[in-house]
Amino acid sequence: MKTNSVKVEIITIGDEILIGQIVDTNSAWMATELNKSGFEIAQITSVHDKANHIVESLDLALNRVDIILFTGGIGPTNDDITKQTLTNYFDTKLVFDESIIRNIEQLFSTRSNFVINELTRAQAMVPEKCTVIPNLVGTAPITWFEKDGKVIVSMPGVPYEMKQAMNLEIIPRLQKYFQTPALLHKTVQVYGYGESALALEIADWENELPENVSLAYLPNYGIVKLRLSGTSNDILALEFIINQQIGKLSQILGSSIVAYEDIPIAELVGNLLITKGLMVATAESCTGGNIAHQFTMIPGSSAFYKGSVVAYSNEIKTNVLQVYADDIEKYGAVSQIVVIQMAENVRKLLKTDVAIATSGIAGPTGGTADKPIGTVWIAICSEEKTVSREFHFGSLREQNIERATQAALLMLKEIL
């Protein structure tokens, strides 16, 4: 059943990645989309804006893979040299392409403060021996080269320009050029196990997985994702096999499996709320608006999410959320009694069906012997009931905010 897949190397070009100024989020997005379309990412390489480094990485990649996708280094400024480097590599020269200028004029017509200057005009110079793919949302054209049955594409590093080009032009053209076998990944998300405890729990199942199915463990803020992968020309047969294995897994792990797909927990909870016709509100102290942010990043979230009171100071807990000041005084802001009042009162204030509240010590300061950094109280309430729980996460601020967000969303999911 295993077939040879078409291999891709992503090469990101830009000093800013190698000095750590930006996080390369493009590669993960590209890898996801390419995978869905049946391509396998063999390697991701990040190199400097230097001609010899670009050429070396291209030479090495041509030995390894069928498709090389360059991102970045094609802006209008002097530090960007990818276009000239590829022009030299493919032994051609730069020529003026009128259609690109027309595209840029079109693009700038809706932006009041943009004018076409000489640097923008230079974007219309393209290698003579290549296929030029228009960039509908930016000034840098995309170039497509072919060599010995392999394809080399150079595209912008600006995320939304890259995404637009990949979805509308590059992936469809690659699928046409190569006959791609299907790759299938399915992910289940497990809560309540450490990575090795989970591995022991499912060891027998793992050992009996069919040969063409592989398994990976991915811990992520309290959740372990289990990913089953396979390649096949018969996608339906492969899907049947993988679903069968997930069925067996579900008998072992039961309700510890919190999701059967690889989507953010916020989206999973949002979908559940929509299905049940319920609206949610949040009162956030230690998560500081992160639950609101996770919900509102989802398109259409107004169908289930009304809003939040981010009660970062105690004054807001008492004045806006009507938490009893005496209780804060007596039990502290990070306490069961306070977090329950926050949840119940925000539900009434924002008139929703259910509500989430968080209060905790994210760090790096504010911990005590009694309530160390990482102590978080979470409450969930509906008209019928309120549940609350204390967590002890860890010592790192970012991690505490993320884990508290995750835990709160899963507590809400449980009562739905």
Add this chain to the structure above:
Amino acid sequence: MKTNSVKVEIITIGDEILIGQIVDTNSAWMATELNKSGFEIAQITSVHDKANHIVESLDLALNRVDIILFTGGIGPTNDDITKQTLTNYFDTKLVFDESIIRNIEQLFSTRSNFVINELTRAQAMVPEKCTVIPNLVGTAPITWFEKDGKVIVSMPGVPYEMKQAMNLEIIPRLQKYFQTPALLHKTVQVYGYGESALALEIADWENELPENVSLAYLPNYGIVKLRLSGTSNDILALEFIINQQIGKLSQILGSSIVAYEDIPIAELVGNLLITKGLMVATAESCTGGNIAHQFTMIPGSSAFYKGSVVAYSNEIKTNVLQVYADDIEKYGAVSQIVVIQMAENVRKLLKTDVAIATSGIAGPTGGTADKPIGTVWIAICSEEKTVSREFHFGSLREQNIERATQAALLMLKEIL
């Protein structure tokens, strides 16, 4: 003045990166820290959990660089093969290290639901010919190999384990092993220019930069970061030269330079608020809690940030923020009059010195001919005055949320 720097390659191991399941944030963090300590990142490579791929990348990297840092692939589960692969590569064998088990016992003693099982115990098997560096926050030990004056380190891929090991052990040991020349980067952040318009504006200045100083442009949600870089054994002389150039640049760009350091705008604004002894509140519609989240990710943000009303639904705008329902009816929620009321009322409600409000259409739905997707109104107010402004960003939800957040923070910065 230019000296040869000590070169590093980061090799991240893990199928989850190559199928796009996770974004590799480790590399950017490592690159930043290594740069600060005088090392140059020559390449970042992501490879599969496959022995031949790991070995091939190691062989190639040994030809290019002085230091190879592996992350990932050393967990307790079957898909992780880095330790065995390196053990074979360096022609040694795995031996049991009692001190690692003691470290794991110590680590698990504070976590109620963790027990040492056989997979955890296997973490104490380490290559005989290497230096073992303890992992104080996880079970997988860090291994350090030396070969022909080069150093190869294998560390966990779990971000906080990696960060702890890098800061406390690996970087100090590398600085001792190599004599590292200093690398210096300075960044200024420019607002209000497109990338190529900025390049033309500063072309004369750029052409006259000293030879040992290089320049890079980095556009980021409406801001262009300009990064000046240099390497030298005389760090003070280099710093003087770079500061001199930034002084010249500041004469050209004036107030378009919004920051002279590479920190998030939220942190810059937070520092300003602390200096002036002011507290801020937010009323967020289209940004959905992202401004609150950006503020509260900053350690110590309670010194300047009180909280937010995330008024995602109109009902909350009227009930909690006391916006006139008639105005929403007549002018729409995305209007100057509504966003001004949101800002002024949240300032009174949360009793702060200044306040930010946002209301806009993030997309992908909700746009009209009059107010297309990307239309955002932002208001800032203090006791003395209120300023408001309309923006037109673009068509992508995530981008609109980020750009509105950035613009709101910069508007606040202006009035401070």
